[in-house]
Every structure is written in structure tokens, then in C-alpha cells.
Amino acid sequence: MIPNVLSIAGTDPSGGAGVQADLKTFSANGAYGMSVMTALVAQTTTGVAEVHELPPEFVTSQLVTLLDDVRVDAVKIGMLANADVIRAVVAVLDRYRPPNVVLDPVMVAKSGDRLLAPDAVEVLREELLRRVDFVTPNLPEAADLLGEQEVRDADAMGAQAERLVGLGVKRVLLKGGHLEGESSVDLLSADGGVQLLDAPRVTTTNDHGTGCTLAAAIAALRPQRPDWSTAVRESKDYLTAALRAAERLDVGRGHGPVHHFHQWW
Ligand SMILES: Nc1ncnc2c1ncn2[C@@H]1O[C@H](COP(=O)(O)OP(=O)(O)OP(=O)(O)O)[C@@H](O)[C@H]1O
Numbered sequence: 001m002i003p004n005v006l007s008i009a010g011t012d013p014s015g016g017a018g019v020q021a022d023l024k025t026f027s028a029n030g031a032y033g034m035s036v037m038t039a040l041v042a043q044t045t046t047g048v049a050e051v052h053e054l055p056p057e058f059v060t061s062q063l064v065t066l067l068d069d070v071r072v073d074a075v076k077i078g079m080l081a082n083a084d085v086i087r088a089v090v091a092v093l094d095r096y097r098p099p100n101v102v103l104d105p106v107m108v109a110k111s112g113d114r115l116l117a118p119d120a121v122e123v124l125r126e127e128l129l130r131r132v133d134f135v136t137p138n139l140p141e142a143a144d145l146l147g148e149q150e151v152r153d154a155d156a157m158g159a160q161a162e163r164l165v166g167l168g169v170k171r172v173l174l175k176g177g178h179l180e181g182e183s184s185v186d187l188l189s190a191d192g193g194v195q196l197l198d199a200p201r202v203t204t205t206n207d208h209g210t211g212c213t214l215a216a217a218i219a220a221l222r223p224q225r226p227d228w229s230t231a232v233r234e235s236k237d238y239l240t241a242a243l244r245a246a247e248r249l250d251v252g253r254g255h256g257p258v259h260h261f262h263q264w265w
């Protein structure tokens with residue numbers, strides 16, 4: 001059976017990040033995609049012009065309307081914008097208890113624009129983290145969640161992943177995309193084991209939405225794979241392929257998107 005996978009996130013009219021990237025990723029990874037918006041964002045490859053945060057009651061309304069009808073097999077949560085929207089999502093998770101909830105704790109866009117209010121970080125840490133099955137922070141997000149300095153090597157990443165588990169997180173992929181070097185290394189801490197996931201670093205400026213894509217692929221693949229580790233490794237391979245395929249795109253003048261593809265013909 002094809003899994004039904006839901007994205008709860010903000011939008012990107014240029015199609016590179018947020019809900020748009022998630023839906024493309026779900027399709028390319030064999031899932032049926034659905035979406036609930038938290039914020040409408042006027043953004044493109046060069047940055048964010050304006051954010052229109054949706055009323056938390058309307059986020060709830062979208063979620064309840066959907067979940068009363070459709071079975072959901074996995075959820076990817078991205079941009080949540082503010083504390084009230086986080087609380088609205090938490091209440092719905094408690095009421096419907098969907099499986100395989102993956103949280104990408106989006107705080108700041110690649111362009112430097114904030115996508116989560118500073119006072120919402122504490123609410124995310126205290127109320128959301130322990131309710132999800134998997135969290136995918138990048139290095140600045142992990143530091144912010146822990147109230148620590150940003151780390152710069154694999155040993156320190158391991159220690160931070162452990163402390164994130166201490167906050168009640170069940171499984172974590174600490175993403176090292178912001179580090180330098182020939183490979184792009186992430187650290188997975190899941191189900192009692194820790195492993196480094198290595199992929200060749202693709203030389204490109206088309207890296208808008210890499211975090212969204214990776215978390216969405218994990219949500220799409222988890223119901224189709226025997227365990228988290230397999231789903232995560234395949235998701236990383238998918239992302240590397242999408243980064244490479246972006247070479248053939250010509251979208252915008254800034255950080256371009258990655259390309260999602262599935263050839264059925
Ligand atoms: N140039 C690259 N080549 C290969 N993999 C990359 C590259 N840049 C990032 N990645 C990978 O992309 C994923 C996302 O990493 P990153 O640390 O950039 O997350 P992020 O900052 O949340 O992304 P986003 O830009 O969407 O917010 C990780 O698996 C990382 O290793």
C-alpha cells in the first residue's frame with residue numbers, strides 16, 4: 001500500500017523549500033503527499049521578502065479536517081513560525097497520535113531570515129521534541145536547542161546528539177551540511193546506535209531546501225523500510241542525487257533548488 005505522508009510547513013513560491021519541496025520529495029520517494037500550511041512565505045532563491053503567519057486556529061482546522069478523513073502513515077514537520085502554532089500542532093499530535101513523525105526544527109533560512117520566533121525555541125524544546133519520533137537539526141539548530149555553542153567536528157557532534165537525546169528526543173540526525181570538507185557528514189543516533197553517514201559533497205550553489213528534502217524523504221521512506229537507519233541512509237542518497245540533478249536546473253539568481261525526479265517512463 002502506498003503510504004499517506006503529511007507535510008506541516010511554510011511555503012516557498014520558488015518551489016525549492018517548505019511544503020513545495022516536501023510534496024515533490026514525497027512523490028519521488030513513492031509516497032502519497034498531503035500538506036498543511038503554517039505560514040505563507042514570500043521568498044525565492046535570493047531570500048525572504050515577507051512572512052504571513054497563519055492563525056493557529058486555522059492550522060488546527062486544516063489538520064483536524066484532514067485527519068478526520070485520511071489515515072496518515074508519516075508526518076514531516078518543518079517551519080512552525082511561532083509558539084502558538086507549535087502549541088496547535090502539539091494538541092493535534094496528542095489527539096490523533098500519527099506514527100513516524102519527523103521534525104526538521106527550522107529556525108533560520110539559508111538567506112539568514114528567521115522562520116521561527118526566538119521565543120518559540122523554548123516551546124519547541126519543551127513541548128514538541130519529546131512528542132516526535134525523529135529530529136533533524138543542523139548544527140546551529142542543535143546548538144540553539146541545547147543553549148550551547150555550535151560544534152565543528154564529529155566527536156563534538158556525537159556528544160551533542162547524546163545531549164539532545166537527554167532532552168527527550170527519541171532519534172536524531174545531526175546534519176553536518178554547514179561543515180567544510182570533501183564529504184558532507186551527518187551523525188545518526190537511533191535505537192541504541194550511533195553512526196556517521198557520509199556522502200560526497202556536491203559543489204553547487206543549488207542547495208536551497210536540502211534540509212527540507214532530507215527530512216521529507218525520511219518521512220516518505222520510513223513506512224516503506226524496515227527501520228529508521230535504512231530510511232535515513234536511502235534519504236541521504238536521494239538528497240545527493242537531487243543535488244547532482246540540480247545542475248540541469250536554471251531557477252533564480254541565488255541559492256537554487258535541488259531537483260526531485262522519478263522517471264516512470
Ligand atoms: N553540498 C552538499 N553536498 C552534499 N550534501 C550536502 C551538501 N550540503 C548539504 N548537504 C547535506 O544536506 C543535508 C542538509 O544539511 P544542512 O546542514 O545544510 O541542513 P539545513 O541547514 O537544515 O538545510 P536547509 O538549507 O534546507 O535549511 C545534510 O544531509 C547535509 O549533509
Ligand SMILES: Cc1ncc(COP(=O)(O)O)c(N)n1
Nearest residue numbers: 010011017018109110208209
Ligand atoms: C518554508 C520554508 N521552510 C524551510 C526553509 C529552509 O530552507 P533553506 O535553509 O534552504 O532556506 C525555507 N527557506 N522556507
